[in-house]
Amino acid sequence: MENRSWTPAQLLELSGSYWSTCALHAAVKLKVFTCAATPQAATEIARKCGCDLRGLTMLLNAMCGLGLMEKSGDTYVNTPFANEYLSQSSPKYLGHIIMHHHHLVASWGRLDEAVRTGSKVRVPSSHDSDPSEQESFLMGMFNLAMQLAPKIVPQIDLKGRRRLLDLGGGPGTYAIHFCRENPELSAVICDLPTTRAFAEKTVASFGLSDRIEFVARDFDTDELPRGFDVAWLSHILHSWGPEGCRQLLKKAVKTLEPGGLILVQEFVLDDTKDGPLFPTLFSLNMLIGTSQGQAYSEGELKDLLSEAGVTYVRRIPLQLPNGSGVIGGVVKG
Missing domain, CATH: 1.10.10.10 (Winged helix-like DNA-binding domain superfamily/Winged helix DNA-binding domain)
Structure with a gap:
């Protein structure tokens, strides 16, 4: 605090x-x-x-x-x-992420209702119903990732790894940066079908269409592609409650070969959950817009990964804004 x-x-x-x-x-x-x-x-x-x-x-x-x-x-x-x-x-x-913030204003004005009832008030989801809002959300995520990826990617050692899964990768910003940093790496962006056009356009703009492909999947109902040695989940878990996170991480682990690396980026709360400020506010944003979503503490994220069969779980020492952090580990052989 x-x-x-x-x-x-x-x-x-x-x-x-x-x-x-x-x-x-x-x-x-x-x-x-x-x-x-x-x-x-x-x-x-x-x-x-x-x-x-x-x-x-x-x-x-x-x-x-x-x-x-x-x-x-x-x-x-x-x-x-x-x-x-x-x-x-x-x-x-940065206008796309600013417009995404704009589309959230009305639901934040009903925060008292969400707190009183414990239920989301943003109906329908702001980035599912309106094409312009969907573009603001997806390209807003691109805006944010373009600020963070250059700080994160060079500090993660993927030497010897050949195939990366960018799970819920949206426009594919991290897949792009990981491939640019690691010339022998290829990647798959796995997200909802509505994301395909944005992802393929973004990947093409970086000249990486021959190394990065898009695979459409619904995480709730579909099996995920397999055969990867790195799985990257950036700001995905906060949309689910603890049980949803457990199920998604189990699916993510199944995508990896033995010894595969799984990396999770989130806005990470202290274990006391009363700070840093941005993750505490972001948890309220999840209350407004999701049924079970929330920000998680470092301890909770480490426990979720361990429960999914991940070993050597640790937080990578990175200095990132807004309480963002990367926690990862290795899938048992």
């Missing part, structure tokens, strides 16, 4: 911080940063974004207040940071 001394001013700042969040979401949704990559008059940005001039000017001024845009007279332009991460023309664009 983080010890913090609060003041009334800080408490009220926290309570109203959603104003800034919603302003950012609106600017991304309206493609304001894409239109303001170069200096533009407010009238021109309003025309390009299809917005009312009065409303758009207020939003532009708020983005200046947040330090994401700069203003000179009636002319606005992104800061270099905003050009790099908020303009759709940038390869580092």
